[in-house]
Amino acid sequence: MCLGPLEAFPEGTLVGLTAAGQRLLVVRLGETICALVDRCPHEASRLSRGRREDGTVICPTHGAILDLKTGRMIEPPLGEPEFRRDGQTVPVRVVDGMVWACLEGPGRQRA
């Protein structure tokens, strides 16, 4: 499914959108486009409302830190040092200046 032109994803900006009925967080990091399901693995907050720091996103609710490329939870939520659950990555690639994600269902909408 096409998510839009590469220019719609400014370098380092957390972009939240809905595609195929699924909320995604899409981030351009240099030559790489990263996409995660826009749902924190802790209590389902929208990661796209968080903050990017280098190659990570910090959840706005309890501060869990996830790697944008792998979804791996680098730091657990505040106050829950034992909590470890990774975010879900979505395969994406750029073809002829357009960003495509491997999803099924109806079209894309801005979140």
Ligand code: FES
């Ligand atoms: S909802 Fe994201 S850290 Fe709790």
